[in-house]
Structure formats: structure tokens, C-alpha cells
Amino acid sequence: MKSIFARRPGAAPFGELPRGQRTAKPSLHFPSRISPGNVVVLRSVNAMDIQYSLIRSRKRKKTLSLQIGSRSEITVQAPYHMPAAEIQRFVKEKQAWIEKSLRRQALQQASHSKKACETGEQFYYLGEACPLEAFFDPLEYPGVVFRDHRFFLNCPADRKLRKYFLTAWYRKQARRHLTQRVDFYSRLLGLTPGGIRITSAEKRWGSCSEKNHLSFAFRLIMAPPQMVDYVVVHEMMHIREKNHSSKFWSLVLEVIPDYQTRRLWLREHQQHFDL
16 A cells, blocks of 8 residues: 655654754744733632632723633623722623533533544544544654545654644644635635734634734634634624624624624534644
8 A cells, every 4th residue: 555655765853854844833822812011900809709810901991801711710801990899790790601601611621531642533624523543654754644534643652742743734724724714705805914823822713913913723723614714704804893892793794694603603612623
């Protein structure tokens, strides 16, 4: 059977890619949408037995927002001069939703163990679960080949190294596919982003900077195409509206009529799309 991997011209250290094809190891740093210059207060607060981090921002004028991270951490963002009592009331109103979300997250995490990157495991690519075949042949270049809906990984039996090669492959595919989708919607909507960056973000699918630079998590390429498009449109609409106001969601609705369904689907299935 003819190998799908290229033959190596000579020996090299295990796990090392040939010069000119090396991929930088992905950073685990999570880029924040809020710049240090806008954040003026960050402190831990307890309310109704709910502990959360409070971020007060001079940039935020009226609205409050509440987010639950992948590690069950709760963050509330509020305008700088908003009274503490009003913030507490907001959190209290969200208490039932917070408790429900934390229970759902705990169940999801309990049923989703960390991948070992071994033969037989399923890895997602554009919404399709594809099996992994891991092996090691020192005479062939290490790395990932995707063929016939299967992942072939040539790499020593080391989880960190295997994860590195899988991540490098996903990042490459994410850049290719997301660049195509951004170009498509750029022509459709008449919007021009400042650039595209692929990140290792774990808490968000994408972001749009003040200078209209778009960032997307590489793991987004694991989700179905229609979910990818929703995130692309969502971030591109921030070029017009740098907020989540009703005007912003109306813009998204014009392009993605079922955006609420897609948004909820991503929230409920995000635990499947990681390494």
C-alpha cells in the first residue's frame, strides 16, 4: 500500500518538522475584548451565594452583561458609575439562569473527558466526527493527513506532541476556510476587515477589535459550516456596531435569520470542539 506521507530524506529528531514547514506552537493566552485602558475596576463580589468578577468600564455607557466561562467563572461587566445595588439586582434577576447554566456545564464536563489522541478517537472537522489513526514511522515526515474522512497522524506515542500536530493542522484549515468565508461575506455586505487572526481562544469563538481586525478560535473549524458562518457574520457586523445592542442583532438577523438557533447550538455543543 502506498504511503500517504512523504518519505524523509534523512533522520531527524522525533517530532520535528522540516525547515520551512514548522508551525509555531499555539498559545494558550486568551485575548480579551476589553483593553486595559477601558477597564478601571476588577474585583470579586459575592451576591446571593454567587461569586463573580465585576469589571467596570468607562466605555460601557448603560448596559450590563454577564458571562460564564468554561471553568464556571462568572464575570459581570458594568458601566463605571452604575450603583452597586443596581448591579446586585441584575445578578439576582439572572440567578435562576446562572444556576441552570452551571448545572448544564457541570454535566457536560463530567461526560466529556480529555482526549488521549489515540487510534479510534473521534475528532470533528466542519461538523463531521472523523476517526483518528495514530502511528509512528520514523522514515516519514511527522504530522497529520486528512483523507477519506479520516485523520492519519504520524507521531510518537506522546499526547502533547500529538496534540501539537493536530492543533497545527486545525489552525491551517481554520485560516484557509475562514479567510474564504470572510472574503465571501465581505463582498456580500460591503464590509472590509482589517485582517484575520487565528487564535487558541478557549472562551470565545471570535472577536472584532477597534481597528476591525477579526480573530477566530481555531476550534471553530470543528463546527458545522452553518455555525462557522454565523460566527463570521457576527464578528463582521461588529465592524458596523461595536456592541451587542438591538441594532447590532437586527443587522445579524438580516443575514442569518436563524442566528438565535445557531447561537444556542454552539453554546450547547461547544464542549465537543476541543482537544
